[in-house]
Amino acid sequence: MTARAAILPAGPDTVARAARVLAAGGLVALPTETVYGLAARALDPTAVARIFAAKERPAFDPLIVHLADSADLPRVAQLPPDGDLRRRIDLLTAPHDSGGLWPGPLTLVLPRHPEVPDIVTAGLDTVAVRVPAHPVFRAVLAALGEPLAAPSANPFGFVSPTTAAHVADQLGDRVDLILDGGPCAVGLESTILDLRAPVPRVLRHGAVTLEQLRALLGEVTTGPAVLDRPEAPGQLARHYAPGVPVALLPQHVGAPGGPVGAAWLLVLDGPAPAWATDYARVIAPAQDGDLTRTAVALYGVLREAGAAGVARLDVLACSEEGLGAALLDRVRRAAM
Structure with missing residues (x-):
């Protein structure tokens, strides 16, 4: 075709x-x-x-x-x-x-x-x-x-x-x-x-x-999140890849070391931290703590970062509770 x-x-x-x-x-x-x-x-x-x-x-x-x-x-x-x-x-x-x-x-x-x-x-x-x-x-x-x-x-x-x-x-x-x-x-x-x-x-x-x-x-x-022989869709390690490096930052991390000026930051939960100002772009869909907003935005951000060819997409983690478990699962696979 x-x-x-x-x-x-x-x-x-x-x-x-x-x-x-x-x-x-x-x-x-x-x-x-x-x-x-x-x-x-x-x-x-x-x-x-x-x-x-x-x-x-x-x-x-x-x-x-x-x-x-x-x-x-x-x-x-x-x-x-x-x-x-x-x-x-x-x-x-x-x-x-x-x-x-x-x-x-x-x-x-x-x-x-x-x-x-x-x-x-x-x-x-x-x-x-x-x-x-x-x-x-x-x-x-x-x-x-x-x-x-x-x-x-x-x-x-x-x-x-x-x-x-x-x-x-x-x-x-x-x-x-x-x-x-x-x-x-x-x-x-x-x-x-x-x-x-x-x-x-x-x-x-x-x-x-x-x-x-x-x-x-x-x-x-x-069950196990990653399998070489899947029992169901979405269990392979590498998935949701945007074509640029993705790094998952711990939820309560301070400013990452090294230059970040050409990188983007995605904040999964809450407003952007004060140290985020050095990033080329900061995206915080759930400033009010509503993770459904981040879920709607996540794949669009990954896709935009790939299309822009950013140096790196840093993702500030959220809690594993509720919808956070699914968000972190997707980001971890994108980062592999």
């Missing part, structure tokens, strides 16, 4: 067009509440292979399957009729007014249905599944009538896209269509939760916090 994909504003006609492209085995970049995804029919291994080729993604890294509704779970996962696993699934996938977290930025790792192709799961006996909240993605799922596999719509290992323009910049000649649903409201990938073990495990920190999960389920632990 060499022609540049059209960026189309999302609406009833373009949603229908996207569904037709997907039904024919094509690739469509779609907005989610987290980041833009590169979608193909999840049960069509030939279509899914195009995702891996477009992203240059290793075959051992599994994909997330997106569903229109939690009622569609039996199409891709084997669900027990009762027991702890079933109870947890029911709690997490309940409507929001009943305390559940779907639709939303939470991916569940569950026993895989035999009809899910090996290429989607990297040959694992599990499948990663979520129901997205973004109305455009949900409209496409409804129009298509089948699940979609959709990793982030960027070359493998690089910064995830949070606007349609980001997708066009990096994958514009590798996709058939880009639907523009505006900037992503969350800005970080989904939390991935493995429900198979006696104690649920967070495999990737994301927009749903560990504290939220514990409030709903009780005991929840965390």
